[in-house]
């Protein structure tokens with residue numbers, strides 16, 4: 001992404017999500033899917049685990065497997081509103097956990113995490129500093145029934161140095177064919193993802 005577009009995205013995060021990122025904390029790619037792929041490519045070692053709360057976007061486990069990682073699927077039942085709970089998260093974390101994927105609002109269930117839900121997950125994550133958090137927020141504007149969207153970054157600012165906020169224009173602006181996705185996160189990860197992107 002050019003400096004100008006990354007500045008504009010930093011403005012979007014400030015305006016819509018209450019997040020403070022500089023243009024250098026942002027990377028742009030050909031869709032959120034490529035953003036996620038690049039993040040995994042930059043970080044996953046063979047056998048690393050990625051926790052995927054189910055039901056999930058179908059591409060998540062395939063990307064993890066393609067890069068030698070192990071998807072750890074956590075079934076989130078209707079009784080929890082198809083959301084990951086702190087107890088389910090705690091049970092799924094192992095010393096090999098590299099990523100926790102969160103998707104709010106979620107595809108395909110439509111589950112939306114409240115600020116309290118996210119903070120409760122953040123409390124568990126505080127005990128496991130090796131876990132990176134990928135918060136896929138691409139459906140942030142697709143909300144019904146008075147639901148409110150809160151970014152994981154806003155709910156858990158204490159985890160900013162290991163959180164990747166993923167977003168894009170495919171859903172909010174029905175611009176799927178434009179292939180524009182972006183992310184904000186810790187500088188070393190963003191730098192590695194930018195390098196991968198520029199070589200792709």
Ligand SMILES: Cc1ncc(COP(=O)(O)O)c(C=O)c1O
Pocket residue numbers: 030031032033034057103106107136138167168169170176179180181
């Ligand atoms: C949860 C989720 N994340 C990411 C994507 C990928 O979006 P993009 O078109 O930006 O690659 C999708 C597309 O279906 C999705 O459902």
